[in-house]
Amino acid sequence: MSANVLKVENVTMQFGGVVAVDNMNLEVNEGEIVALIGPNGAGKTTAFNVITGVYQPTNGAVWFQGEKIVENHPQGKMKKLYKGQNDGAYTHILAPTPDKITQLGMARTFQNIRLWKSQTVFDNVLIAKHCRTHTNFLSAALRLNRKEEAAQRAHVEELLKTVGLYDVKDELATSLPYGKQRRLEIARALATEPKLLLLDEPAAGMNPQETDELTAFIGEIRDKFKLTVFLIEHHMDLVMDISDRIYVLDFGKLIADGTPEEIQNNQRVIDAYLGVAEDA
Amino acid sequence: MQQILPYIINGISVGGQYALIAIGYTLVYGILRLINFAHGDVFMVAGLVMVYATTAMPIYAAIPLVLVVTVALGFVIERAAYKPLRTAPRMSVMISAIGVSYLIQNLAFYVTGGVPQPVTNPIPWISENVEILGASTKRVTLVTPALTIVLVIALVYLINHTKIGMAMRAAAKDFETAQLMGIKINAVISMTFVIGSFLAAVGAMLYFTNYPSVAITSGGMPGLKAFVAAVFGGIGSIPGAVVGAFIIGLCEELIKGVGYTTFSDAFTFALLIVVLCVKPTGLFGEKVTDKV
Amino acid sequence: MTTSKKKTVFLAAVLILVLAAAIAVDAALPSYHIVIKVIKKGTVYALVAVSMNLLNGFTGLFSLGQAGFMLLGAYAYGVLTIPVAKRISVYQYFDGGAIQFSLPEIFESFLGKTVGTTVGMLLALLVGGLLAALMAWLIGLPVLRLKSDYLAIATLGFAEILRAFFQWNALGPITNGSNLLKSYPDFEHATSYIILAGLMIAFIVLLINSTYGRAFKAIRDDEVAAEAMGINLAKHKRMAFIISSFFAGIGGGMLAMYNGTIAAAPFKSAMTYEILLIVVIGGIGSITGSILASYLYIFSAEWLLRGLDSGKFLFINAPAVFKNGFRMVVLSVIIMCIVLFFRKGLMGDKELPDLLGRRPKARKKEVAGK
Numbered sequence: 009m010s011a012n013v014l015k016v017e018n019v020t021m022q023f024g025g026v027v028a029v030d031n032m033n034l035e036v037n038e039g040e041i042v043a044l045i046g047p048n049g050a051g052k053t054t055a056f057n058v059i060t061g062v063y064q065p066t067n068g069a070v071w072f073q074g075e076k077i078v079e080n081h082p083q084g085k086m087k088k089l090y091k092g093q094n095d096g097a098y099t100h101i102l103a104p105t106p107d108k109i110t111q112l113g114m115a116r117t118f119q120n121i122r123l124w125k126s127q128t129v130f131d132n133v134l135i136a137k138h139c140r141t142h143t144n145f146l147s148a149a150l151r152l153n154r155k156e157e158a159a160q161r162a163h164v165e166e167l168l169k170t171v172g173l174y175d176v177k178d179e180l181a182t183s184l185p186y187g188k189q190r191r192l193e194i195a196r197a198l199a200t201e202p203k204l205l206l207l208d209e210p211a212a213g214m215n216p217q218e219t220d221e222l223t224a225f226i227g228e229i230r231d232k233f234k235l236t237v238f239l240i241e242h243h244m245d246l247v248m249d250i251s252d253r254i255y256v257l258d259f260g261k262l263i264a265d266g267t268p269e270e271i272q273n274n275q276r277v278i279d280a281y282l283g284v285a286e287d288a
Numbered sequence: 289m290q291q292i293l294p295y296i297i298n299g300i301s302v303g304g305q306y307a308l309i310a311i312g313y314t315l316v317y318g319i320l321r322l323i324n325f326a327h328g329d330v331f332m333v334a335g336l337v338m339v340y341a342t343t344a345m346p347i348y349a350a351i352p353l354v355l356v357v358t359v360a361l362g363f364v365i366e367r368a369a370y371k372p373l374r375t376a377p378r379m380s381v382m383i384s385a386i387g388v389s390y391l392i393q394n395l396a397f398y399v400t401g402g403v404p405q406p407v408t409n410p411i412p413w414i415s416e417n418v419e420i421l422g423a424s425t426k427r428v429t430l431v432t433p434a435l436t437i438v439l440v441i442a443l444v445y446l447i448n449h450t451k452i453g454m455a456m457r458a459a460a461k462d463f464e465t466a467q468l469m470g471i472k473i474n475a476v477i478s479m480t481f482v483i484g485s486f487l488a489a490v491g492a493m494l495y496f497t498n499y500p501s502v503a504i505t506s507g508g509m510p511g512l513k514a515f516v517a518a519v520f521g522g523i524g525s526i527p528g529a530v531v532g533a534f535i536i537g538l539c540e541e542l543i544k545g546v547g548y549t550t551f552s553d554a555f556t557f558a559l560l561i562v563v564l565c566v567k568p569t570g571l572f573g574e575k576v577t578d579k580v
Numbered sequence: 581m582t583t584s585k586k587k588t589v590f591l592a593a594v595l596i597l598v599l600a601a602a603i604a605v606d607a608a609l610p611s612y613h614i615v616i617k618v619i620k621k622g623t624v625y626a627l628v629a630v631s632m633n634l635l636n637g638f639t640g641l642f643s644l645g646q647a648g649f650m651l652l653g654a655y656a657y658g659v660l661t662i663p664v665a666k667r668i669s670v671y672q673y674f675d676g677g678a679i680q681f682s683l684p685e686i687f688e689s690f691l692g693k694t695v696g697t698t699v700g701m702l703l704a705l706l707v708g709g710l711l712a713a714l715m716a717w718l719i720g721l722p723v724l725r726l727k728s729d730y731l732a733i734a735t736l737g738f739a740e741i742l743r744a745f746f747q748w749n750a751l752g753p754i755t756n757g758s759n760l761l762k763s764y765p766d767f768e769h770a771t772s773y774i775i776l777a778g779l780m781i782a783f784i785v786l787l788i789n790s791t792y793g794r795a796f797k798a799i800r801d802d803e804v805a806a807e808a809m810g811i812n813l814a815k816h817k818r819m820a821f822i823i824s825s826f827f828a829g830i831g832g833g834m835l836a837m838y839n840g841t842i843a844a845a846p847f848k849s850a851m852t853y854e855i856l857l858i859v860v861i862g863g864i865g866s867i868t869g870s871i872l873a874s875y876l877y878i879f880s881a882e883w884l885l886r887g888l889d890s891g892k893f894l895f896i897n898a899p900a901v902f903k904n905g906f907r908m909v910v911l912s913v914i915i916m917c918i919v920l921f922f923r924k925g926l927m928g929d930k931e932l933p934d935l936l937g938r939r940p941k942a943r944k945k946e947v948a949g950k
Contacts, residue, residue, distance in 0.1 A: 060808065110810035122805035124798050126865075126929065131794060138795045139810025145819060148790040149783060157791065200810050323729055372920055378728065379642055380923055383860055386853045387919045391912035393850065398905030508849075512740070519733065554744040557737040564734045565722035 303537025312484025328511015362485025522573025650832030712829025
């Protein structure tokens, strides 16, 4: 029985009058690759933002590796508590900042690439290791942490080799072509040593060949780094090829979930989003 | 009551003067998202020009001259120091504003030799003493709030019922889209600075009638306080700036009345800090959410 | 030799040269000579400019409170080092003042005159820095959450509030109210200034090149991404703020040393603007730039352009135009030109060793060209 890595429980996200995510319930189990699909504006990235702590949900809770990490309910006042007690539903408010959630083991990439423009490829990944540092600023400045830094640099090198960006490691991150920048973002997320990797449209802007490479790549890193992957995507070939399960979101509501075959044959999904394949 | 009445009257008057300056800040911030650090110095220059003009020519020529020169100054500053940086990051424009402020202060020091310029020929009629409710004060103290209200009403009318006003509102809402929709953004921005400088000139003439001299540093405090007023009221909101300015003017004078004159300045900054920490968008400000 | 080793050697060579030059100049000229004064003042401004660059340039926090922290450091230094015998006359309106000891004299008693005085002076500077750091910690809690424009005015406001406090006569027994503090010790040689500032700047450079420095830059470039990659924004912004203010405080103490007198009035927003403009001239994000620009600015303002204030400049005799204040006008115009047309400043975001080797940007053109 696979352990439950991520559980989203009755999450609603409301911005003023707009309900972006409506009572969402989903689960991602260990080692799975789960996809969240749906038309533009359905609320997928918003869901990601709630899960990673960028937004505090209007209602609901998020569990990570069996522990509640995010919680809010309409009657609750926002308190910046980090670890509440797990003694029942909706008794405490939990609103950690995204960095705390990353430290727990959840990492993400962004829909619009957010690399650090003034830094090299190598440094972009190295900076992501900062959250795993155990040195304070004095020791770091006085170079008393040489061992730890060397180990971190070695890890970064290994990651860059895995994603195939080692030869450009000293280039400025923004000088890379688009597809490589996306891979760099993934490498950067991997540097934080996550258990769960959230990918927001990793194949956006890629041609079919690049998409194929990415499909293989995601499978590889899932195996190599023992990850669980939760991704948002519009490229259906990638989604259908790689996912163990798929959730479908439309206007903030989940309208279907299941295996790729089930989703492809789900009438509601076809009407809302997928359409029917044209005869060749 | 009799004791604090003069302070209340003064407070309303000073508040009006701050309001006239504060509107300049809030208009510019609303459209350009720029804190025009040089605005306070424009106010000071208007005061200096008033001193020179009133000694050199009759009053009916002096007042228009002050208005024209100040408006021209505001216009030139925008064209020379802000327009070239319109596509630059926000910090660059703010640094430019600081640079302009620095330049104007140094220029003023050079021209005046660092000596405060005595107001030898105060504007007649408003600088005469009058009796109000048992307290003696200059007529300007009564004229200021009235004139401020009139000008603010005129401005609100301009913003809400004219074409250029609509253009300004559109630019304040969404700068880029306004440009794409064919609004002559340069004209709108220039208009904003013209209006702001005009009001600052009026405010300067009223303000310095109450003082014996205009010093280089004279622009600093009122300018900063007007700015706090704009933030307090909600930067980008004209009614907010006006309300904020009157509140600050009143509180300031009341603090002086209670005896803590040294702290009337510090009060304004303490208010600023409190506002920024509790409700940065101010009394009437808008909330903006960032999309991730 | 690898590129990074080459760069280190180059840097070391430059530093040794600078130090040697400073010692030579100290030996050759009396301490009141204008060149020594310029070097001292330039060094102090270099330290403060670098501390401001750490905050504004490297972490992207547009703070305008530098003058306030310098004020704290200046007063801490003066208050703690005025010789006890002089206190009666300095604090003449406050019965000699509340503090009746001086750190240099305390250390003199068991370490001897030269060593003791120096230790006392350094300790007083340190206290100034710590005081500034404490204030930064207090202010930082509410203020660092604000967006850039609001952060600028909040820090500006705090600096002004501090200044008002230091002019308040009720605090006179400590601060001497609106009167000057004077008669405190100074370092005679410019080399002392350079060594002191140099060590502190070296620390800042080491910090910037460490993992924390990289985290600061990440916050500047994209704080949403930084947060997503596990960097706690509040903690790191506060760290940058406190460290920057610490060094600004020490810089304030050194400025007090240089000036010989301390009053609260000069520490107004104009001082912060001056430092900011120096940072811009040097290049936001370049330590070398801040150092170079400081010396350039002080050198120009105090020496090169002094003719502009006294009637004669460069062979042009025009006392009507070249009177008091013209120098600052010319400087201000030059600064505006740099702000408008040379926004990257002298060094952009490059450092001295980068002038040696090729930086990634240069290779970018090759990659793009392929």
